[in-house]
Amino acid sequence: MTDIDIAVVGAGIAGLTTAHRLAREGHRVEVFESEDTAGGRMRSARIDGYTIDRGAETISPYGYPATWEFIEELGLERRGELHRIEHPVGLWQDGRTHPWVGHPKSLLTGAGLSWRGRAQMVRMLVSGRGKGAVDPDRPEESAYGGMTLEQYGEKYGEELVNRCLGPVATAAFGWLPERSAASPMLAVMQGTRGIYRWQTYRDGQDTMARTLAERLKVHVSTPVQRIEREGRGVRLGFGDGTELTARAAVLALPAPQISALHPGMPEEERAFVEASTFTTMIRVGVMLDRPLEPRRSGRRPHLYAFVMAAGEDSLLSGGTAEHNKCPHRVPPGRGLVTLLVSPRRAAEVYDLPDEQVLDRVLDESERFIDGMREAYVGHQVTRWRHGLPEAPPEALALRGAFTRREAQPIEYAGDWLYMRPSSEAAIASSKPAADRVRSWLADD
Structure with missing residues (x-):
């Protein structure tokens, strides 16, 4: 028995869309965010009537x-x-x-x-x-x-x-x-x-993130300090010393933050993750x-x-x-x-x-x-x-093998997986992440 089905680490737009895909299928999903607000690099500040995005975002009618x-599902355009x-x-x-x-x-x-x-x-x-x-x-x-x-x-x-x-x-x-x-x-x-x-x-680049966070169980100010595979599932350790078990987890973080958090990462994954600068x-x-x-x-x-x-x-x-x-x-x-x-x-x-x-x-x-x-x-x-x-050629050469590897209980989401720094790449990464988690759970 585990505490929850799926833990998503990181409440940026990649983590939130991944959690949403899995939660709407009936899985018990919880999101853990170290900052005090969901949104990650797609947060916005509101000061004296000014809305200041903390990242950069535009939406193309083509190629997105x-x-x-998600815009259609959440009714944002309507x-x-x-x-x-x-x-x-x-x-x-x-x-x-x-x-x-x-x-x-x-x-x-x-x-x-x-x-x-x-x-x-x-x-x-x-x-x-x-x-x-x-x-x-x-x-x-x-x-x-x-x-x-x-x-x-x-x-x-x-x-x-x-x-x-x-x-x-x-x-x-x-x-x-x-x-x-x-x-x-x-x-x-x-x-x-x-x-x-x-x-x-x-009203700010955090619009989709705010809408999704309202529909999910998101724990803010809850930093995950380590994650490790435990049998067929995973164990997460938090900054306050508590732990939680899950059947699977998705790390929706920038690649450079992952190695320290997940020291037991399989070698076939580590090469691409560490090359993704x-x-x-x-x-x-x-x-x-x-x-x-x-x-x-x-x-x-x-x-x-x-x-x-x-x-x-x-x-x-x-x-x-x-x-x-x-x-x-x-x-x-x-x-x-x-x-x-x-x-x-x-x-x-x-x-x-x-x-x-x-x-x-x-x-x-x-x-x-x-x-x-x-x-x-x-x-x-x-x-x-x-x-x-970035999109370093070294990471590009490793990407194919990384995407073809077998599903694991710890998966990944984020714009770096497509080597494109955009909200579209982050959101797009949620589909293969959810698919791989679903495949892992189906074999459990």
């Missing part, structure tokens, strides 16, 4: 099937919880922004690309319909193998990588083009058809007394976000004008800008006090957004040591 499955983003992303290069990065319109406007660069983009999009297509569920099987994003640029178009794929990957994914494989990034661009018709949650993420939400955005000419459209072209030496990799992304998240007439510290520079400021991080970020932001210090009324600094999963 797992997300839309309840008016979604908002269509009207404004484009801009590329900062040579002292100005170029709108429509990654959008089909960039083929006409350029978005910082020359005609040669636009031709490279067309070739990339066309390749997604043939042998160059990347299966988002099996990126390791693509024709690009372990080619990094930088190597992809050398072969298929440096301008495309330096002025589109690379800047988007660095700002949105926290990736360094020389470290991460190209195939997961190409899977995203091919699946979503670029940065096109994206949406967001009206993460980058550090630092986000600074700056509350403003007026709406501001990156500098632009009067004829150019408003921007909801900007990314830095390769070669722009900056502390920042980009930022988001949240009031242009979704005006419901700020008080009327106010502004909210999120500034992203570059993964190349994050180590410089990670351990500094919040006020010093803010000071450096505000100084840098004045290069791109006029009047930030004058309009400043408050801030929130968010740091994630394990913020965004």
Whole structure:
């Protein structure tokens, strides 16, 4: 006999969707979260009428099937919880922004690309319909193998990588083009058809997490310190010295946190888990007394976000004008800008006090957004040591064997399993995790 059927460790969106899938089948499922609120990297803070996301999130109408499955089941769209983003992303290069990065319109406007660069983009999009297509569920099987994003640029178009794929990957994914494989990034661009018709949650990126947490048994402020296999089941040890047994468990945590928690991990799993590295993420939400955005000419459209072209030496990799992304998240007439510290520079400021991080970020932001210090009324600094999963070629080479292994009583969920730092990848991971747990229990 065990205390419960299934324990899910981690109440981020991967853990919550996994728990929901298993609970709706009648299993006794409980979720354990070390923080005081569910949501993980998809939490939001609410301060003086401002809603500040602690991660980054957008929803594409294409290439996000797992997300839309849950949106429909939970009735989020019917309840008016979604908002269509009207404004484009801009590329900062040579002292100005170029709108429509990654959008089909960039083929006409350029978005910082020359005609040669636009031709490279067309070739990339066309390749997604043939042998160059990347299966988002099996990126390791693509024709690009372990080619990094930088190597992809050398072969298929440096301008495309330096002025589109690379800047988007660095700002949105926290990736360094020389470290991460190209195939997961190409899977995203091919699946979503670029940065096109994206949406967001009206009242914060934690909308789905809050809805799911209300339907599940979630224990917050309950850190799990160890997990081990015990016969056909598992035993969990908690920070207060108590223990719990379960028939199975799912670890829905960033890969770098798993080895210490699960020292008895089978060797056929350990290689992939330890190769699945993460980058550090630092986000600074700056509350403003007026709406501001990156500098632009009067004829150019408003921007909801900007990314830095390769070669722009900056502390920042980009930022988001949240009031242009979704005006419901700020008080009327106010502004909210999120500034992203570059993964190349994050180590410089990670351990500094919040006020010093803010000071450096505000100084840098004045290069791109006029009047930030004058309009400043408050801030929130968010740091994630394990913020965004990379796609190192070493992990990509190990992924196939990891996904084909036999089901075990301790399974895994998270965006790192698909090597794509997105809510879609995290939610998608819940299905194979639930399937594998179900298979294990069926043989019990």
